[in-house]
Amino acid sequence: MTLSVLAVDDSRTMRDMIKIALTQAGFTSTLAEDGEHGLEVLDDMTPPDVIITDINMPKLDGFGFIDAVRAQEKHRGIPILVLTTESADTLKARARKAGATGWIVKPFDPAKLVRALKMVAG
Template sequence: MALTILVQHSNRELREHAAAVLEAAGMAVRQASDGTQGLAALETAPVDVILTGINMPQLDGFGFIEAVRGRDRLRAIPILVMAVSATPELKTRARNAGAAGWLPHPLDPARLVETVRIVTA
């Protein structure tokens, strides 16, 4: 059965690029433009992995990660952060919020697919 991935990011081009790469690798993809839409999407159907941006309107990536980790039925879903800035402080904050990993922009297609597969193994 194909993995289902939620890709959420306020940058439509980045979000659609990540979705296209994952779909080409045989994964099913759902998209959201911010954390509020992402949480709503998680209420309608389960996913295997979440990819999230950080700087998003309504509910940013850190707030989203904390909200997911605060819900028992969602707590175990691996979350990967996609962001341009990869400062140690941001990575630590993401890890402390509950992220499983970090994917820098621009996304490397092979690394994206490999990382998703690793966190679901």
């Protein structure tokens, strides 16, 4: 199964790691470096199968990004996984309210990320 994934993270290291994990799983990845950039990229691309997003990012944070994605009719159904170092339940609840599909705490286990992606995107 090949999935197309949009990953939004302001840390280059994280983007690199996500990309490697995805590539090794045979997925295609598109990367963006903050929420605003993520929205631009999303706008330009064939809608991805899954979106991965960080929470703490400049310009537009993860919550704002998820809100904005969910506000678009055509992106309403795309699963969004939050990948962050945050683990507070209040933040998880906020992300879920915004429309996040799942939450993975960094540092992430690549295998777990791939399992989660397959799980949410089929």
